[in-house]
Amino acid sequence: MAEIIWGLATSHVPSIGAAMDNEKTEDDLWKPLFDGYAPAREWMAEHTPDVAIVVYNDHANALDMSFIPTFAIGAAEEYDVADEGYGPRQVPQVVGDAELSEHLLVNLVDEGFDMTVFHEIDVDHGLTVPLSVYTPDPGDSWPCRVVPMLVNVLHYPQPTAKRCLQLGEALGRAIRSYPEDIKVAVFGTGGMSHQLSGERAGLINQEFDRNFLDKIETDPQSLAEISRAEYVEEAGAEGIEMIMWLIMRGALGEKVRRVHDTYHVPASNTAAAMALFATDAAE
Ligand code: DHB
Ligand code: FE
Numbered sequence: 001m002a003e004i005i006w007g008l009a010t011s012h013v014p015s016i017g018a019a020m021d022n023e024k025t026e027d028d029l030w031k032p033l034f035d036g037y038a039p040a041r042e043w044m045a046e047h048t049p050d051v052a053i054v055v056y057n058d059h060a061n062a063l064d065m066s067f068i069p070t071f072a073i074g075a076a077e078e079y080d081v082a083d084e085g086y087g088p089r090q091v092p093q094v095v096g097d098a099e100l101s102e103h104l105l106v107n108l109v110d111e112g113f114d115m116t117v118f119h120e121i122d123v124d125h126g127l128t129v130p131l132s133v134y135t136p137d138p139g140d141s142w143p144c145r146v147v148p149m150l151v152n153v154l155h156y157p158q159p160t161a162k163r164c165l166q167l168g169e170a171l172g173r174a175i176r177s178y179p180e181d182i183k184v185a186v187f188g189t190g191g192m193s194h195q196l197s198g199e200r201a202g203l204i205n206q207e208f209d210r211n212f213l214d215k216i217e218t219d220p221q222s223l224a225e226i227s228r229a230e231y232v233e234e235a236g237a238e239g240i241e242m243i244m245w246l247i248m249r250g251a252l253g254e255k256v257r258r259v260h261d262t263y264h265v266p267a268s269n270t271a272a273a274m275a276l277f278a279t280d281a282a283e
Pocket of ligand 2: 190191
């Protein structure tokens with residue numbers, strides 16, 4: 001049967017990808033952020049999954065704002081890297097796992113989560129930057145297959161944090177019921193506090209972020225009780241992205257071990273963090 005071995009929460013700020021693509025990771029501006037990633041990267045390199053489920057949001061790159069599914073899954077054999085205006089990032093094509101996607105879809109729909117299906121979607125920085133955070137030098141191919149899971153965090157009304165945690169719990173059950181003996185990692189991407197436009201552009205709330213970073217391990221239920229309005233008020237219009245971490249956390253199950261975390265302000269205009277959690281199946 002399939003096992004979930006780890007979960008990674010990580011910001012997906014595009015300039016983190018650009019810093020890697022343009023070899024700026026040793027510059028004074030970027031070095032502290034990338035030094036913070038190092039212990040987690042080393043651990044993950046020794047615990048390679050067969051598939052990563054990457055929970056992310058498209059930023060009006062592959063999808064325009066005319067059609068915004070609340071929750072969706074990619075069910076393709078492969079995904080092209082999106083052109084976000086400067087040409088696609090020079091990173092490998094993303095190889096999917098259509099059979100696992102199909103299994104997750106059936107199980108999640110049967111549990112009452114009416115997922116939208118993408119048979120084709122280009123993946124933007126929301127997915128490729130987290131893959132680069134995991135594997136900075138992938139060469140010709142990423143180390144594992146990828147199943148994209150998309151969440152609407154852009155357009156009111158975003159799903160509640162509670163619904164995200166519940167979806168994660170159902171996702172965990174769906175993964176563990178997959179009959180193949182594969183190892184799975186789950187990524188929750190986005191955050192932490194940030195607002196990119198308007199009067200509050202540049203908003204950072206370190207107190208809110210630190211509490212979230214702590215409770216995502218020990219008390220995700222308390223984060224699931226926070227309202228949509230409070231996420232936006234406290235963490236910024238784009239800070240609400242961190243509800244996607246709750247899907248990852250729900251999937252891992254109750255018992256997790258924090259392998260490493262790091263918090264850095266700012267990456268671009270954003271409070272950036274990564275936190276890595278292992279399950280008992282990782283040992
Ligand atoms: C930034 C952060 C994001 O999460 C994003 O999707 C786009 C930009 C930023 O801080 O620049
Ligand atoms: Fe984003």
